[in-house]
Amino acid sequence: MSDEIVGSEAFRAEADGIVNDLLAHLPPECRRSLAPDDTGLDLLIGRLASEGSEEVLARLAAGSMQEVR
């Protein structure tokens, strides 16, 4: 999933929309801290997308382990 989906341009555009939508609602201090500039914002989106996909996969796997038990 990380290579095929997270690396795709379509997903990147969707992720940009999600992140910018939230940033617009944050207090200015938090906005500056999370994304000081465009480069920082790009890095943040890439990192969160990778971590998020791993976390969701882990949740699905954890659920299947509970079923096995």
Add this chain to the structure above:
Amino acid sequence: MRIRKLGLRRYGKFTDGVIDFGERSAGAPDLHIVYGPNEAGKSTAMSACMDLFYGIHHQSRFNFLHPYPTMRIEGELEIFGTVRNFSRIKLPHNSLLDDAGNTVAEAMLLGELGGLDRNAYQTMFCLDDETLEAGGESILASKGDLGHLLFSATAGLADLSDRLGSAKAEAESFFRSGKRSGVLADLKKELAALKDERDRTDTLASEYSRLVIERDEASSAYTEALAQRGRTQARIDEVQRFISALPRLQTFRSLRADLLPLAALPDAPSTWVDDLPTLMTRQTKLATQAQTVAETIADLRDELGRLVVNASACGLEDRIELLTDLRARHITAEKDLPDRRLSLGLAEQTVARVLTHIGRDSEQDPARLVLSTAVAGPIRDLMERRSGVEAALAAAEAEVDKAVEALSLAEANIEERDGGFDEAATSVLTAAIATARQIDDATRSRAADRLCRERADEFNDRLIELRPWTGDRNALCAVQVPTQDQLQRWASIEADLALEIASRQGEQDRLAAEAGRLDAKIEALGSVVGVVSDKDAGEARSAREAAWAIHKAELDAKTAITFETAMRKLDLITEQRFSHTARVAELNSALLEQAEVRAALAQIRRQLEESARKRVAVAGEIENVLRAIGHGLEIDMGLAGFSLWIRKRDRAIEASGKLLTAERECREAQIETNGSRERIAEAMRLAGVDISQDDDVAAMLATGQVALDRTVDAKNLRAAIADRRRDLRFREKKLDDARLAEEAWNKAWREACATCWLGQCEIEPTTAVVRETLEALAQLDAALQKRVEWADRIAKMQRDQAQFRTEVDALAASIGLSPSSDTLRLCQAVLDCVAATAKMLGRRLDVEARLAVEQDKARALADETAELQAQASQMMNLFGVESLTEVDGRLRALARKSDFEARSAKARDELLEGVRAETVEDAESILDTIDRGSLGAELIALKKRFDDEDGRSRDLFSARNRAEDKITAVGGDAAVAILEARRRTVLLTIEDRTLAYLRLKLGTAAADRALRAYRDRHRSSMMMRASEAFALISRGAYSELVTQPSNGSELLIAKGSDGGSKIASELSKGTRFQLYLALRVAGYHEFARAQAPPPFLADDIMETFDDFRAEEAFRLLAGMAATGQVVYFTHHRHLCEIAKAVEPTAIVHDLQSGTRVRATSRAA
């Protein structure tokens, strides 16, 4: 991978259990049914499979019979094309062993399992009732979404939709676009409240200082009040101690007077108080015991004098014992002799009967007829061999007949099946077919064709990504796009402008806020009475100067009044400005600052407009380029969207290049396939095989193979005829050998009979006659032995009776008894006399022993009495008295003295403690001078004062607490810091929750996209299989599965045989189970399409199926078993029958009996 044998050496309830799946038969499904009733160990066996692959779980529950260190599972597995043996033991590491006991790397099995870990294997290749039900529920939760259903079925993740849904809900609890509620909104409200509170706290700083001073003063007063109250309390305690000490002084003096008369008593050991009663008791007891012992000794001496023994009857014990034995034999002989004589007569009759039976009734010496083992042994051996010789002869004759028949049949077959090809033609044909199969151009061509289609699909996907641009392949290559430098320049300009605008916008906001603040400040200062600005003061001064100028010119009353009014107004303003100098200066400063801020605000607005104009210019350039590209491309997509589109275009061009390459390879593969076909056709024509011009390579190869098979069959038949002929010759030789063996036996029989009286008969006896004769001789031998034995016993009994009579007579004479003809009665008289003498002697010895014991007791009592007398004398001497009773009185007086001394010491200590004096004399002198009445009056006054002081302390304590509370309520500097810290904490919380939200949100978005991609990739093949399986298992109630787009996803719909249709989530519960099973079957085949599947294990999933559904489910499992190994565990006997009916080659394994039953043979 395939399990050929599962060895449950020591695992769960199994000890040396084995399930032998055997070798897979070619062309037949690899379906196994493991049957066993409840508690037979089906689930244990299934678990053992998993533990063999992945290791025994560290907290395995299968150790109730075999403890962990002894657990062992063995397996014979087919991996990497070979058969290997493995063992699994219970260890944290290195638990997988080969058949030599050496450690094997886990990767060897994992690689064969496709890299699946234990959980993935269990979810994908294990199925039981619970997972089937959970799968049905997941269909409900997915609301029919096709992507979810296909992925769930292949991966075995039952509640995928639930988990994705819960992750999304968790994220949206923090923030949801367009909604004002949520955790983020709450945190922002808390942030605003903290800011307001901080602003309010700043205004209370001065009040805080005043309250601190009040608090300090209250604390000092409270401390002083506490000290005074402590001093009063100390004096109260002292007065109370003196009052309490007065009665103790009286007690002390009384005890001192009581002790005076007891002062002369000597001290005695403390143990005497306890020893004295014991001493007196023992003295009395010893006197009584001494008297009793003396009387007993006198009685025993009298009894000894009365006991007299007969000396002539002593010392006869050995002879009496012999006499008793002889009497017993005499009595037994009297009783048994008639029976023994009868048995002897019967044995003689048996001998006569046997002799008559064998025709030797006139024989004088019957013992001569009994044969020795040297003679009887060879005769018996020859009789046993006779049946073998006859059977071998008959079998050899039958085998010769059979071989003759087989040879005739083979010779008849060869004439029918001769192929007609010579060896050279066969060699050419074989080489041609082998070469064609090795090259396999058809496979390469199919692969190239498939690759070409995949590349085309990929290119089409790339073109779709470029939408709304609608150009084709040629237009794509012709598109003129800006250079990378140009894009970077635009991006740089846009970034700079965005930064510049944001910065200026922020500055504008700041200046506007500042201007507002200054306006409010000026308005507030202007509203204060007496605060007049320089401008207003200047206007008043100008008004006064103008009035003066008019009055100076006119000099009348009206102008004078006007001038006076203006002058008074200016004076009033000047006076008020003097009294509010600081406020006036502040007002002037604010006015100046307001002017500066307004100028800066105007400047920043102009700069903002300039930046916006530049941004519009850059956007215009980009739109011109987008317009030039055309084909429906949006001109307002912006620089970011344009850059993204260019990257997609590059990927589309790359996909186009790959498609070109694939198309070229496909053409080349087709050309080579055609060439290969021509070569094969030529080779087959040369070999003489007829082929059609329309046949493809596969058909030609099949035709050639049929011809080759026919030639090989004929060759095999010729070889079979040669084998039959060799076999016939071998059988004929065996028949000759059997006949020679019969002749040798006849000769040995004659020789054996000649060695005994059997050879003296006129006719040679047969084996039947000899067998009967040998049995009769065995009876004769036994009867002869019995006859000798009974005669010997009768003689011995008569001898014992004579010896008994002699011994009785001799003993009676020695002890003086009269002789008698009744031997038994005389024997009893002798025994009675000897017994009476022995009894008298025993009684005398007993009395002598008792006398010796009593004399020892008398001596011991005398010694103990002397010791007691010495102790009593010591006590009486100490106190100078004559008896132990007087000693007891002295010891009681000593105890009273000790008690008085202890009480006196206690009273003295309490007296010294109460008065706080060093000696008793000091304490007495202090207390003698005190007046009890004045002390009581002082105590009452002190307690009253203490109550007053205690009340004052409480009041001061309350005042101090109130001051503290006021300070806490105001907050002060610390409160500001705390508020700031709380505000920072809330900001950090927002950041953390924001990151968590984005992780979940992006993760679920990625998962949704992955599911859509999976659906698009596997839809066609899986849908086809799932549709077939569902129609089969529902027994035609549903004809097929179809999909329908809905809100960006696709729904799975089941079409009924009656023309109706239902969304998957709306099916009944039982039908959902069947749909899930159908999807799992399709998922299994999808996996198998990519790689060889590992064994599929199912545990009684048909509990709720009727027989017809179960039949169809077994048909699906048999279909899976055509690809890989499928093992079904059940405790229902009828399911075994259904499985065998559906798939005759299915193998049933019975766990209880350990048998392995195949429904029919593979050949059948």
